[in-house]
Amino acid sequence: MSEPDHAKDAGGLGPDGLPAGLFGAGTEWLRADGPEGDVVLSSRVRLARNLAGQRFVHKASESDLRLVLDVCRGAIERAGLGERAVWVDLHETGGMGRSLLLERHLISSHLAKGKLGPKRSSEDWPRAVAVGLPGERAGVMVNEEDHLRLQVIRSGLDLADAWRQAGEIDDLVEAEVDYAFSPRLGYLTACPTNVGTGIRFSVMLHLPALRMAGDIDKVKHAAADMSLAVRGFYGEGSEASGDFYQISNQTTLGKSEQQLLEELGERILPEVIDYERQSRRVLLEKRRWQIEDAAYRAFGVLRHARLLGTEESMKLLSVVRLGIAMGLIDQGSTGDVHALMLAVQPAHLQRAAGREMTQDERRVERARLVRTRLAGG
Amino acid sequence: MHEVVVVGGKPAERHLCESCAREIGLVAGAPAPVAEILQKIASGQAPGAGPAAPADTACPVCGTTFTEFKQSGRLGCPECYKAMESQLAPILDRAHQGAVHHIGKVPRRLMREAGEEGRSTEREVALAAAEARAEQIRRLRDDLERAIKTEAYERAAELRDRLRQLHRGAGATGGAP
Numbered sequence: 189m190s191e192p193d194h195a196k197d198a199g200g201l202g203p204d205g206l207p208a209g210l211f212g213a214g215t216e217w218l219r220a221d222g223p224e225g226d227v228v229l230s231s232r233v234r235l236a237r238n239l240a241g242q243r244f245v246h247k248a249s250e251s252d253l254r255l256v257l258d259v260c261r262g263a264i265e266r267a268g269l270g271e272r273a274v275w276v277d278l279h280e281t282g283g284m285g286r287s288l289l290l291e292r293h294l295i296s297s298h299l300a301k302g303k304l305g306p307k308r309s310s311e312d313w314p315r316a317v318a319v320g321l322p323g324e325r326a327g328v329m330v331n332e333e334d335h336l337r338l339q340v341i342r343s344g345l346d347l348a349d350a351w352r353q354a355g356e357i358d359d360l361v362e363a364e365v366d367y368a369f370s371p372r373l374g375y376l377t378a379c380p381t382n383v384g385t386g387i388r389f390s391v392m393l394h395l396p397a398l399r400m401a402g403d404i405d406k407v408k409h410a411a412a413d414m415s416l417a418v419r420g421f422y423g424e425g426s427e428a429s430g431d432f433y434q435i436s437n438q439t440t441l442g443k444s445e446q447q448l449l450e451e452l453g454e455r456i457l458p459e460v461i462d463y464e465r466q467s468r469r470v471l472l473e474k475r476r477w478q479i480e481d482a483a484y485r486a487f488g489v490l491r492h493a494r495l496l497g498t499e500e501s502m503k504l505l506s507v508v509r510l511g512i513a514m515g516l517i518d519q520g521s522t523g524d525v526h527a528l529m530l531a532v533q534p535a536h537l538q539r540a541a542g543r544e545m546t547q548d549e550r551r552v553e554r555a556r557l558v559r560t561r562l563a564g565g
Numbered sequence: 566m567h568e569v570v571v572v573g574g575k576p577a578e579r580h581l582c583e584s585c586a587r588e589i590g591l592v593a594g595a596p597a598p599v600a601e602i603l604q605k606i607a608s609g610q611a612p613g614a615g616p617a618a619p620a621d622t623a624c625p626v627c628g629t630t631f632t633e634f635k636q637s638g639r640l641g642c643p644e645c646y647k648a649m650e651s652q653l654a655p656i657l658d659r660a661h662q663g664a665v666h667h668i669g670k671v672p673r674r675l676m677r678e679a680g681e682e683g684r685s686t687e688r689e690v691a692l693a694a695a696e697a698r699a700e701q702i703r704r705l706r707d708d709l710e711r712a713i714k715t716e717a718y719e720r721a722a723e724l725r726d727r728l729r730q731l732h733r734g735a736g737a738t739g740g741a742p
């Protein structure tokens with residue numbers, strides 16, 4: 189277990205104010221080799237924890253927040269998030285750096301740019317994220333809605349392994365600090381909807397065939413009936429960009445982590461995955477030419493367009509991903525598609541170009557980048 | 566009855582925690598379970614139905630009131646759960662499908678201090694010790710805030726060090742594995 193680099197001594201900072209080594213080895217959710225990878229992009233476990241005796245973040249003073257940051261940093265550094273870890277003080281990181289972390293799913297939009305509450309509109313409240321490298325498979329947000337939000341991610345459907353590592357990190361942090369815990373209500377969180385285990389299992393699914401068949405609402409309603417949430421690609425409040433949906437548990441009290449894991453990972457998700465696969469088979473049998481045409485048209489637009497928006501790119505990439513997964517397109521891999529899904533996001537696009545751009549400039553640059561990559565360049 | 570929890574909301578007017586806010590009915594235009602729950606309680610339909618919401622109690626530690634909670638969707642500190650126990654009950658009931666008791670992981674130190682068998686009396690003792698540490702943190706924290714307000718910086722630095730030690734030293738008292 190090596191000591192994490194501080195942003196300031198991690199071989200210097202990039203122009204975006206982030207440690208230069210952060211983007212070296214790719215990110216776990218972009219790998220396309222996990223279980224059930226035709227439908228499942230990634231599995232994620234998040235644990236919400238707070239320090240005993242301290243006020244929750246939105247009611248804390250500046251001094252409280254600095255203390256929490258300080259105390260948690262030591263504990264997190266010793267917990268070991270990977271071969272090495274980087275620590276990023278977000279209140280000292282510019283907007284571009286925070287957007288990059290957000291696009292990589294390493295921080296929430298609340299942590300990137302949120303407001304602390306009606307009285308606090310500062311973007312600079314003391315907060316941080318620690319990221320395990322290589323692979324960005326584990327991370328901890330400090331002073332988000334709760335003092336600690338531990339996150340572990342795995343490619344494909346693998347909630348069990350994500351929970352195993354999250355539990356280990358949790359134990360190591362807890363060996364150094366007292367958590368706010370009540371025998372009756374469990375881990376105490378700022379929002380009573382997270383109290384109890386404080387756990388959220390969530391899985392990112394690609395459900396284009398269900399959407400085309402008009403069955404997405406059935407999935408949403410079934411999920412709601414089972415007290416599950418369905419969210420978009422960038423989490424709470426975001427649109428279901430390009431048919432990517434996150435399904436997660438909402439109930440955190442009265443069910444053990446193992447129970448929730450089995451419910452979601454072994455009962456509910458296999459059904460949803462199966463439902464999507466069936467829809468794909470039906471498409472292949474009944475609408476073979478339409479679907480093949482749609483996949484190649486999407487590929488053609490991405491390959492030749494001169495202007496591309498983010499949302500449009502995501503929709504087209506989604507159709508191409510479906511074409512590849514169904515064996516209709518023989519160029520590229522789902523991994524290539526995932527890499528593009530990240531590359532077309534505004535901050536990543538500007539980072540690759542090495543300069544800030546207006547929205548119009550970005551559309552030109554995005555089309556150029558996608559074109560070049562798909563040409564095998 | 567369907568409660569579609571999230572259907573691609575616009576990220577325009579962002580609240581601190583949109584899903585939680587929506588869940589308990591704080592975002593305009595979204596399903597409003599909390600408002601709904603409170604209404605049902607008033608008309609005596611929901612579990613925990615009783616007299617109308619009691620007078621606004623404030624948490625003795627952080628001063629958060631139930632009214633404030635309804636506006637922000639967030640409690641102010643761990644003690645709020647005790648201070649607002651009765652008002653929170655129907656909300657917890659609704660959010661967690663009627664569950665009232667935690668099942669699952671317990672902090673390792675609590676287990677260790679309670680011994681391998683986790684006998685209930687020993688767990689009580691461990692809990693009392695943890696509660697005493699939390700109480701000490703709360704007191705020092707308030708002293709620190711006062712020191713900062715009165716610009717007693719030396720005193721503040723000293724208190725900060727003690728608080729840090731108290732947080733970090735917590736593990737040591739349990740006996741490292």
Ligand SMILES: [Zn+2]
Nearest residue numbers: 333379582585
């Ligand atoms: Zn929340």
Ligand SMILES: [Zn+2]
Nearest residue numbers: 624627642645
């Ligand atoms: Zn309180």
